[in-house]
Amino acid sequence: MKLTRRTPLTLAVLAGLAWSAWHYLDLVHGDGLEPFTSDGCSAFPDGTIEFQDRWQRCCVAHDLAYWMGGTRAQREAADQALKQCVREVGEPQIAELMLQGVRVGGSPYWPATYRWGYGWPWPRGYAPLNREEKARVREELEEAAIDPAIPRPPALKGAAGTKTMTATP
Helix, strand or coil: CCCCCCCCHHHHHEEEEHHHHHHHHHHHHHCCCCCCCCCCCCCCCCCCCCCCCCCCCHHHHHHHHHHCCHHHHHHHHHHHHHHHHHHHHCCCHHHHHHHHHHHHHHCCCCCCCCCCCCCCCCCCCCCCCCCCCHHHHHHHHHCCCCCCCCCHHEEEEECCCCCCCCCCC
């Protein structure tokens, strides 16, 4: 291989393509439910400069619902619960902005790590969880080190030891 000034750029592009292909295949051909992960409010701040985690609990509760996935109505309810939670911590304008962001960016059809149903292989779309999937979600939540004060998605209502999602931060 002849080295030129473009060689580092070519290698970087090839490495990026290889990483993207690997990540895509993992999203599509995953072997079931991935462990719960949360990055707080994703690309949005977790709070203000003064109170840096002011609405982070709202985002983690929202991430739980998004990780689990489900129907279109369940996604809309999760997004509205996020909005209400952020509003209740005293940030109504931020709440509206966040709602718009998750409605656009959280579609289950984007091959992204923050999409609706991101715990399952992509593309899952909008689909209710069956009994076995709900059991798998409960198992994962029992194993995960999640603050018990973080509300659980309403689709898990009735599960032992779970508190359902509310707007209270």
